[in-house]
Amino acid sequence: MTAPAQHVTLAAETSTGGLLLWVVLPYVCLAVFVLGHIWRYRYDKFGWTTRSSQLYERRLLRIGSPLFHFGILVVLLGHIGGLVIPKSWTEAAGISEHVYHIGAVFLGTIAGVCTLGGLTILIYRRRTVGPVFSATTRNDKAMYVSLTLTIALGLAATVAANTVGGGYDYRETISPWFRSVFYFQPDPDLMTGAPVLFQLHALSALLLFAAWPFTRLVHMLTAPVGYLTRPYVVYRSRDTHLGARAPRRGWERSGT
Amino acid sequence: MRVMAQMAMVMNLDKCIGCHTCSVTCKQAWTNRTGVEYVWFNNVETRPGQGYPRRYEDQDTWQGGWELNKRGRLALKAGGRFKKLAQIFSNPKLPALDDYYEPWTYDYETLTNAPLQNHTPVARPKSLITGKDMKISWSANWDDNLGGAPEHGDKDVLLSQVSEKIKFEFEQTFMFYLPRICEHCLNPSCAASCPSGAIYKREEDGIVLVDQDRCRGWRMCVTGCPYKKVYFNHRTGKAEKCTFCFPRVEVGLPTVCSETCVGRLRYIGLVLYDADRVLEAASTPDDTDLYEAQRGVFLDPNDPAVVREAENAGIPRDWVEAAQRSPVHALINTYKVALPLHPEYRTMPMVWYVPPLSPVVDAVRDTGQDAEDHRNLFAAVDALRIPVDYLAQLFTAGDPAPVDAVLRRLAAMRAYMRDINLGREPDARIPEAVGMGEEQMYDMYRLLALAKYDERYVIPPAHAEQAHSLEELATVCSLDYDGGPGMGGSGPFGESSGGAAPLAVENFHALRHRQTSDTAATPTDKARRVNLFNWDGKGRPPGLFPNEPSGGGNGTGGNGDGKDEPKP
Numbered sequence: 001m002t003a004p005a006q007h008v009t010l011a012a013e014t015s016t017g018g019l020l021l022w023v024v025l026p027y028v029c030l031a032v033f034v035l036g037h038i039w040r041y042r043y044d045k046f047g048w049t050t051r052s053s054q055l056y057e058r059r060l061l062r063i064g065s066p067l068f069h070f071g072i073l074v075v076l077l078g079h080i081g082g083l084v085i086p087k088s089w090t091e092a093a094g095i096s097e098h099v100y101h102i103g104a105v106f107l108g109t110i111a112g113v114c115t116l117g118g119l120t121i122l123i124y125r126r127r128t129v130g131p132v133f134s135a136t137t138r139n140d141k142a143m144y145v146s147l148t149l150t151i152a153l154g155l156a157a158t159v160a161a162n163t164v165g166g167g168y169d170y171r172e173t174i175s176p177w178f179r180s181v182f183y184f185q186p187d188p189d190l191m192t193g194a195p196v197l198f199q200l201h202a203l204s205a206l207l208l209f210a211a212w213p214f215t216r217l218v219h220m221l222t223a224p225v226g227y228l229t230r231p232y233v234v235y236r237s238r239d240t241h242l243g244a245r246a247p248r249r250g251w252e253r254s255g256t
Numbered sequence: 257m258r259v260m261a262q263m264a265m266v267m268n269l270d271k272c273i274g275c276h277t278c279s280v281t282c283k284q285a286w287t288n289r290t291g292v293e294y295v296w297f298n299n300v301e302t303r304p305g306q307g308y309p310r311r312y313e314d315q316d317t318w319q320g321g322w323e324l325n326k327r328g329r330l331a332l333k334a335g336g337r338f339k340k341l342a343q344i345f346s347n348p349k350l351p352a353l354d355d356y357y358e359p360w361t362y363d364y365e366t367l368t369n370a371p372l373q374n375h376t377p378v379a380r381p382k383s384l385i386t387g388k389d390m391k392i393s394w395s396a397n398w399d400d401n402l403g404g405a406p407e408h409g410d411k412d413v414l415l416s417q418v419s420e421k422i423k424f425e426f427e428q429t430f431m432f433y434l435p436r437i438c439e440h441c442l443n444p445s446c447a448a449s450c451p452s453g454a455i456y457k458r459e460e461d462g463i464v465l466v467d468q469d470r471c472r473g474w475r476m477c478v479t480g481c482p483y484k485k486v487y488f489n490h491r492t493g494k495a496e497k498c499t500f501c502f503p504r505v506e507v508g509l510p511t512v513c514s515e516t517c518v519g520r521l522r523y524i525g526l527v528l529y530d531a532d533r534v535l536e537a538a539s540t541p542d543d544t545d546l547y548e549a550q551r552g553v554f555l556d557p558n559d560p561a562v563v564r565e566a567e568n569a570g571i572p573r574d575w576v577e578a579a580q581r582s583p584v585h586a587l588i589n590t591y592k593v594a595l596p597l598h599p600e601y602r603t604m605p606m607v608w609y610v611p612p613l614s615p616v617v618d619a620v621r622d623t624g625q626d627a628e629d630h631r632n633l634f635a636a637v638d639a640l641r642i643p644v645d646y647l648a649q650l651f652t653a654g655d656p657a658p659v660d661a662v663l664r665r666l667a668a669m670r671a672y673m674r675d676i677n678l679g680r681e682p683d684a685r686i687p688e689a690v691g692m693g694e695e696q697m698y699d700m701y702r703l704l705a706l707a708k709y710d711e712r713y714v715i716p717p718a719h720a721e722q723a724h725s726l727e728e729l730a731t732v733c734s735l736d737y738d739g740g741p742g743m744g745g746s747g748p749f750g751e752s753s754g755g756a757a758p759l760a761v762e763n764f765h766a767l768r769h770r771q772t773s774d775t776a777a778t779p780t781d782k783a784r785r786v787n788l789f790n791w792d793g794k795g796r797p798p799g800l801f802p803n804e805p806s807g808g809g810n811g812t813g814g815n816g817d818g819k820d821e822p823k824p
Contacts, residue, residue, distance in 0.1 A: 020505065051766035052473045052492035054346065055353050055383065061280045062346045069345040135490070204381035214343030224470050228337050234382040236467075238506075242629070 015192070022188035022205065026181045036213025050219040056131035060121055068118025074111035075154075078104065083178045087171040090178040105158065112155040121150060133222060143215040150204040154238055155196035168195055174202065259532040259555060259566040261575055262442065262462035263500060263524065263622050263715070265514070266594045269437055269612040270666070270702060271521035274401065274433035276300050278513035278522075285512045286747060289766055291357030291491025293384045296396050296499035298513045300435045300507075305399045305410040306644070307436075309355040312484040313413040313598070318480030319349045321601030323447050324539065327547045330539045330602065332448055340451060349479040350488075357386040357394040369714075386492075402431050414649040430641040432612040434650070437513060438485040438498035439605030440464045440595065442553065443538045446497070449480025455495070460718070461604065463500045471495050482601040505746055509719035523707075525582030525714040526564060526575060527553040527606070538602045544655035546599035553604070557582070567642055578716035580665070583703055584608070591692075591700045593662050595651035610704070611651060611659055613666045614642040630671035630686045637663045665690045665700075673701050 041048065054061055082104060090100055121143060126132050161168035177190035191199065212218070282298035301307045316320060318333035334340070334349055362379040370377035383390040399408055419515055440457075444464050447455040454470035457463070466477075466486070473493040477486040486497045501511035504526075509515065514522040530553055537549040555562045557579035566576050579585060587594040589611065594608035626632060637660060638644065644663065648656040672686040672694075685698040703711065768787060783813075786800045 006757055046492070046494075048469075049471065049473040049493035051476055052488070053490070054350055054475060055488055055490045058346070058350065058352055062348070065345040130388070132386065219472055222340070222452065224453075224472070224474065226453065227451040232332075234445060234447055234450075234453050234456040235459050237459045238461075253678060 012211065018192045021199075022177065022191040023186045025203070025206055026186065030181070031204040032210045035210055036116045037218065038211075048218055048222065049216075051135075051216050053126075053132045053135055056135070058127060059127045059202060064118045064125060066118070067114050068122055070109050070158040071114030071118055072151075074107065075115055075151075078108050078109050078111060081232070082171065086175070088177070089124060097171075100171075101169070103163055105167070108158055108177030109155075112151070112158065116151055119151060123148070140213055143211065143217060144202065146208045146211055147217075150153045150201065153197060153201040153204055157195065157201050160197055161195060164188040168198070169199060170194070174198060188238075257555075257562075259528055259562060259567050259569045259571060260462065260531045261566075261579065262523055262527045262529055262561050263440070263458065263464075263505060264527045264588075264606040264608070265437070265511075266523040266584050266587045266608045268430055268519075268521040268523075268609065268610040269434065270434060270610060271431040271519040272300070272612075273519055274300055274302065275323070275398070275518050277516050277518050278435055281512050281516040282498075284308060285501070287496070288358060289491075290639050291489040292487065292496060292659070294353065294356045294396075295487040295489070295496060297485070297496075298435065298437045298486075299396055300433050302397075302400050302402055302431055303434050303650070304405075304409060305402070306408060306411050306413075308396050309351045309484050310394075311355075311411060311413050312351075312482075315601070318351070318482070318484070319347075319480065320484065321603055322448075322541065323441070326543065328539070328541065330443075330535065331444060332480065333482075334449065340449065340476055344451065344474055344476075345714075345797065347475045347479055350475055351478065351484065353385065354394075355370055357396060357398070358390060360390055360392060366638070389569065399693050402429060405429070414646060417649050417654065418645045429648075430614060430643070432642055434597075434609070435513070436483065436485070436597070437607055437608045438464065438500070439483055439603065440498075440500055441606060442531075442550075443602065444481075444606035445603050446481040446486045446504075449476040450474070452493075455486075455497075458502075459466050461502075461505070463502050463505070464497070465499060465758070466495050466497055467504065468492075468496075480604065482598065483605070505715055505755070506718040508715050509716070510713040510715060514713060520712065523583040523587060523703075523712050525584035526557075527577040527582065527585050527588070527715065528562060528571075528576075529553045530555055531817055534604060538604055543600040543653035546602065547596060547652050547655070550596060550599060551589060554585070556589070557585065560765075561803075568680075572716075575716045578714050581714045583707065583714060584713060586699075588704060591665065591703075593665055593700070593704075594656060594663060597650060598653075599651075600653035609665070611647045611662055611672075612642055613637075614640050621816040622664050630668055630683075630689065633667040633671055634664055636669055638657055663692070667694065668692070669697055669701050672697055693813045769801055 054099070091097070126136055126140075126144070157168075173194050177187055178195045180190070181189045191202070194202075273294060278298045279296055279300055283296065284561075286297055287295045287575075296308060299308045307313060312318065312320075315333060321331050321333055323333045325331040332340075335343070347757045355809050361382050363382050364379045366377050367379050381390055381392050382388065398404065402409070440463055442457070442462070444457060447457060447464060450471075452470050452472045454467045454472070456467060458465060469751045471494040472487070473495070474713055475488055475495070477495050477497075478484070478488055480486075481497075486495050488494075491498050501509075501513075504511060504515075510522075510524050514524055533553050537546075537553045540549040543605045557563070557566075557576060563576055567573070567578075581631050593610050595611060596605050596608050598605070640663070644656045644659050645654075647659045648654050652658045672682060675682045675686075676698075682694065684694050687694050692700070786797045790798070793795060
């Protein structure tokens with residue numbers, strides 16, 4: 001009985017908009033992200049690919065693709081460091097807020113510029129190289145808009161906060177909110193006070209995650225790290241159920 | 257000893273007339289789809305020539321196959337696991353479309369649509385990549401029959417490795433045809449290069465396949481294969497390769513390329529090999545020893561110990577018997593006339609070749625000697641128009657001795673059989689000179705010259721207890737699939753997303769699509785069209801007749817129960 005009462009007071013303090021944006025939306029997006037991937041993996045394994053266009057054009061891809069991908073991997077690591085690891089942990093490890101901030105801004109800006117630069121090259125290539133453009137679906141275009149928007153907003157938020165103010169310590173607000181979502185005790189108040197660019201970045205990222213399972217971005221989830229440990233040559237027995245369909249119920253092959 | 261069975265092929269190059277029937281039928285069966293226009297699971301190359309894709313044998317450039325590293329251990333030439341993953345965002349060693357060719361179609365429609373004019377209308381070539389007009393400058397067979405040899409001849413990778421003398425003789429032209437399919441290697445470097453583990457070697461018959469559901473399009477296999485027989489489907493974003501026509505082989509039928517081969521030069525059969533010795537053989541230090549090393553991996557299916565081990569390994573009895581009758585085993589190990597293609601790539605290829613004995617008889621006759629005398633023939637082998645050195649570059653990593661031995665055996669067979677055909681006493685010294693018995697030589701002649709369908713293709717079908725689950729024998733109706741994914745439309749995530757359709761259904765729809773479309777791109781009213789060739793006369797497919805005018809009238813054909821028929 002006490003738990004619901006607590007929620008009622010929480011809701012009373014926060015505006016409905018805040019509640020929708022920072023509690024409902026994250027959970028909806030998260031659910032779509034997880035369930036969408038499961039659904040896609042079950043029903044569209046054949047469509048689960050990088051859809052590489054290297055065969056059409058390789059000169060621009062050679063520069064743009066590694067720039068973007070390595071950049072975004074560093075950005076991902078940065079986000080893990082900033083959002084997942086609590087401030088108290090880094091301070092316990094002897095890293096002061098100032099040192100962390102310098103490091104984050106330095107690395108983050110380099111990685112962000114690399115990512116955005118790579119993405120610019122890739123989008124330029126996609127638009128100007130005929131075969132690549134004609135292989136671009138509407139789904140791809142929507143994905144590119146969403147991805148570019150998210151990255152640009154993220155970079156803009158960092159740059160704005162550091163040039164206008166003396167930097168914004170998102171580890172006091174955004175990071176606890178991010179973790180609170182996963183504790184199932186979401187606290188929207190932490191987000192409502194954040195600068196608007198950070199809010200927009202978070203919202204666009206949420207929408208990107210919701211769209212993720214339905215775009216070519218799914219290839220990220222099957223990054224082939226298993227290659228490092230598996231034997232070189234894979235042997236497989238002729239399939240237990242060859243043919244495209246699973247056997248009908250009652251017609252499965254028995255035993256070995 | 258770990259016995260495994262391998263479905264393998266031997267091609268007798270003496271008989272190949274370069275008609276490309278194998279390539280065309282293979283393409284019709286497997287790669288007549290968008291995204292794989294440039295893909296030839298089977299192609300026939302004129303040698304000397306650049307091959308397909310151009311200069312694919314230049315491994316200094318393409319880095320295909322395996323090599324021995326500094327410690328003498330087998331390593332992927334293009335780099336191991338870490339290097340592969342570091343390069344995953346942009347593969348630096350991938351052939352571009354220019355190295356294959358830009359596929360095209362013709363604007364046939366203008367031929368029928370063009371207005372009356374003084375000049376015959378022309379069907380212009382349209383690129384299948386960009387859809388625009390294009391100038392055709394290369395194709396899969398641009399240098400067929402030495403076409404353009406004065407300009408391109410020296411681009412043959414092998415010619416740079418053979419001596420100056422051959423370059424000179426090349427001016428007097430020699431050529432032969434080399435049909436190529438996937439080698440279904442014992443030590444496949446494409447599978448080893450695949451980061452996703454999607455390429456696998458089937459335990460039962462050794463066929464190397466790409467799991468289309470697991471392939472993520474990282475493209476490392478294309479680099480890894482030194483024969484460049486893995487292709488990238490640019491529409492689906494997946495790798496595709498020769499399947500050894502597994503749906504046919506599983507039911508005991510030869511591959512499409514073999515079935516349709518006009519010269520009947522292909523042989524299919526099982527080879528038993530010792531899987532435990534593959535790595536050791538592939539690591540043989542000297543390139544020229546690899547041919548013998550690979551032969552050493554093969555097991556004698558008539559050896560009782562091998563038969564026992566095969567049974568322990570779960571190889572069915574009829575498969576062992578098929579291996580005993582295998583023409584491939586006979587040509588490789590009994591008669592020793594088949595050689596592997598580029599053993600120096602260390603992938604242990606399993607499509608072998610009987611090298612061509614060029615017009616040796618004519619050459620000898622021109623010198624005024626008795627052209628059918630085996631001694632003259634043997635002497636002529638060294639002076640063949642197709643230089644032994646060139647063949648050695650192809651088949652034995654440059655060692656002329658095994659090629660020479662094979663050619664002598666083939667020449668001896670001709671000389672020996674000539675005596676028999678002319679009713680003379682056969683000369684036992686001829687087979688003896690090449691280390692064969694008379695009976696063995698006659699058997700070899702039978703296999704190379706007379707062998708019928710069931711002797712050339714000894715293919716044990718997959719087992720009956722698995723029949724229900726086999727792709728093409730599926731005992732469930734394949735038509736219950738109608739409207740499912742892969743039915744020739746686009747899935748929700750672009751071209752060809754959704755589950756895979758059975759091959760038969762896919763082929764049916766691909767055929768129908770080709771027959772009903774008359775433009776390079778998908779016609780807009782495709783869904784509403786009807787192809788009378790595919791209409792069995794039953795029912796009324798939508799689009800067969802123009803829409804009926806709605807409303808009244810005197811019945812529109814009735815319900816068939818007679819009640820609506822007008823009464824007199």
